[in-house]
Amino acid sequence: MTSRFYITTPIYYVNDVPHLGHAYTTVAADALRRYHLLRGHEARMLTGTDEHGLKIERSAAEAGKTPKDFVDEMSERFRAAWPVLSVEPDDFIRTTEPRHMERVQDIWRRVEASGNLYLGSYEDWYCVGCETFKTEKELLPGNVCPLHMKPVEKVREETYFFRLANFEQRLLALYRDRPDFIQPETRRNEVVSFVESGLRDLSVSRTSFRWGIPVPGNPAHVMYVWFDALANYWTALGGAGDPLQRFWPAKGRDTRAVHLVGKDILRFHTVYWPAFLLAAGFTEDELPSQIFAHGFLTVDGQKMSKSLRNAVDPLRLARELGADVVRYQLLRAIAFGQDGDFDHKGLFTRYNADLSNTLGNLLQRTLGLTTKLTEGRAPTVASEDLDTDLLGEEVRNLTTLTAERWENLEIHRALESTWAIAALANQYVDRAAPWAAAKRGDQARVDVILATLLEVLGRLSVMVSPVLPSKSAEMRVQLGLPPLATSLDHDQWPKVAGAFRGEVLGSAAPLFPTFDKAAEHAMLEKLMPRPETAAVAVASTTSAANSAVDPVADTVEASLPITYDQLSAIDLRVGLVRTCARVPKKDKLLRLEVDLGEPELRVIVAGLAQTFTAEALVGKRVIVVANLAPRDFGKGLVSHGMILATGPSDALRLATIDDAAPGSRLR
Numbered sequence: 001m002t003s004r005f006y007i008t009t010p011i012y013y014v015n016d017v018p019h020l021g022h023a024y025t026t027v028a029a030d031a032l033r034r035y036h037l038l039r040g041h042e043a044r045m046l047t048g049t050d051e052h053g054l055k056i057e058r059s060a061a062e063a064g065k066t067p068k069d070f071v072d073e074m075s076e077r078f079r080a081a082w083p084v085l086s087v088e089p090d091d092f093i094r095t096t097e098p099r100h101m102e103r104v105q106d107i108w109r110r111v112e113a114s115g116n117l118y119l120g121s122y123e124d125w126y127c128v129g130c131e132t133f134k135t136e137k138e139l140l141p142g143n144v145c146p147l148h149m150k151p152v153e154k155v156r157e158e159t160y161f162f163r164l165a166n167f168e169q170r171l172l173a174l175y176r177d178r179p180d181f182i183q184p185e186t187r188r189n190e191v192v193s194f195v196e197s198g199l200r201d202l203s204v205s206r207t208s209f210r211w212g213i214p215v216p217g218n219p220a221h222v223m224y225v226w227f228d229a230l231a232n233y234w235t236a237l238g239g240a241g242d243p244l245q246r247f248w249p250a251k252g253r254d255t256r257a258v259h260l261v262g263k264d265i266l267r268f269h270t271v272y273w274p275a276f277l278l279a280a281g282f283t284e285d286e287l288p289s290q291i292f293a294h295g296f297l298t299v300d301g302q303k304m305s306k307s308l309r310n311a312v313d314p315l316r317l318a319r320e321l322g323a324d325v326v327r328y329q330l331l332r333a334i335a336f337g338q339d340g341d342f343d344h345k346g347l348f349t350r351y352n353a354d355l356s357n358t359l360g361n362l363l364q365r366t367l368g369l370t371t372k373l374t375e376g377r378a379p380t381v382a383s384e385d386l387d388t389d390l391l392g393e394e395v396r397n398l399t400t401l402t403a404e405r406w407e408n409l410e411i412h413r414a415l416e417s418t419w420a421i422a423a424l425a426n427q428y429v430d431r432a433a434p435w436a437a438a439k440r441g442d443q444a445r446v447d448v449i450l451a452t453l454l455e456v457l458g459r460l461s462v463m464v465s466p467v468l469p470s471k472s473a474e475m476r477v478q479l480g481l482p483p484l485a486t487s488l489d490h491d492q493w494p495k496v497a498g499a500f501r502g503e504v505l506g507s508a509a510p511l512f513p514t515f516d517k518a519a520e521h522a523m524l525e526k527l528m529p530r531p532e533t534a535a536v537a538v539a540s541t542t543s544a545a546n547s548a549v550d551p552v553a554d555t556v557e558a559s560l561p562i563t564y565d566q567l568s569a570i571d572l573r574v575g576l577v578r579t580c581a582r583v584p585k586k587d588k589l590l591r592l593e594v595d596l597g598e599p600e601l602r603v604i605v606a607g608l609a610q611t612f613t614a615e616a617l618v619g620k621r622v623i624v625v626a627n628l629a630p631r632d633f634g635k636g637l638v639s640h641g642m643i644l645a646t647g648p649s650d651a652l653r654l655a656t657i658d659d660a661a662p663g664s665r666l667r
Ligand code: MSP
Pocket: 009, 010, 011, 012, 013, 014, 016, 020, 021, 022, 024, 025, 050, 229, 230, 231, 232, 261, 262, 263, 264, 265, 295, 296, 297, 298, 304
């Protein structure tokens, strides 16, 4: 029987452009899809966009567009983004599509028929950013949402309630009977305690805005955006009787449906979603197999700001470094299931160590030796004669272990064990020393060594393919192997040796050309916010702010559009420079004390010293990004803002303003 694997990402809100956090989930889902295809399973990946709700309606209004035009445009950015990262979803669902809207209405009717909806009225705090009601204890003083740092709104409306409280016991039994339903374990425990502490009925419709799916039979109401959005996993598989439903809900061990989500939206997926499904008549064993929550990314140790998070544009990274490199960094640097950091310096360290020096070097060395010692042909050696010194138990165990890790969604560990094989093979080259055997005239031994290495490389070309699809294909060309073509029930996970039969090998070209220090530096300069050359006071976490002073960014590519919300999150103020001094032992930096109309002067450290003397700046009115996270320059020197300027670091021009009071806000 064919095994099936259905993998979904959250559908992304279209008030934002695709950022690294979205890319993370989506790349992980794609890698899992590719792994299962390799195993001969029937795999299906779904992603898409979440396009209804108050947040989107407001973003559209701020952009001066109709909601429809706005969502069409923004959704397209997501659809177009994924191929740049070599992500190939089987379906892309939009919640404004008729196929979705009609089927959500069917689910609504089923839930209503089960007696789990009733009309009432509600008054509570609502956070538009989260699209959810909040209890007072979840808020910060001043009724501010801790995630969005914006005041919540008091909402009083007639609403349909979903009888969530009815499902408390069934949910707890579900978590108990199916320990894998929520993973990782710590997340499961959080959800269990949440449900144990008691569930309140849930408001699932709104009357105060129109941008949503009308409630059947009562069009004054539109559905709660999460009721609408969660259903996408079901609506994308067609209605009742659609053959796609073989992916889910299909009973039996051989079908797995996994929702990948960020930890921020775990409760929606593990409490509301199963409760909606149970209410709509699904049985416990028809629920998805697993909700897996991954952690949150920071970038270079900094939190990705909710409103300014296109700081690192994953698409730009992919265009500069290749999709495979970005995929590898995302999936290797961050333990899947935990929070982690995407750091640019680490990216290059890992690139050089793992990709270039381990995998790339193994391929190049082996091909180089083959050209020299066997005239570029793979030696024909019977599989039982291959060298067990390399292709012995250890490599076989690592291969099996890697597959188990993929099955358990331990992606970073699957990569770890894959690369352990490559490291063993590199050590083997030195130990087996085929050049010495050649010198002795022992061609049979040369053949065994090279055939063994080629065999391992062939194996690696398969094992890396879920994460490095393009490089895997390049490897196979160089190895003279046919492209990997997956097909149903054909398990291609390496098991037995014997891939090579005297193939003529392709020509060797470095798989991952190394970045020397200068090239790495140049690339980092291009990719990262640059406090010094860009003459900004602190490393910005926002490309939006940085492009204001970044001549390269202006010429390389136009900045991504930002929303009004994002723009208003940048606090630009008039600052009057009161004092200024050079920073000892730093040729580029000045330490300024700037009057922003606050009780105390702000200390700002800026890369202005190659253009300006300290004295020249005192008394100038400059433009300051006043709400940038502080940056620590060490030795007690901390910068609390950024000064805007343009030009190269030795010929800067400051953005200045006449006659405005210190602290005046620019808008
Ligand atoms: N539209 C809802 C999801 C509905 S699913 C039925 C939503 N959308 S979102 O655009 O805000 O994207 C949420 C997802 O993006 C998170 O769950 C997570 O997968 C991903 N991430 C957003 N920021 C992230 C990080 N900083 N790090 C990792 N992933 C993050 O919520």
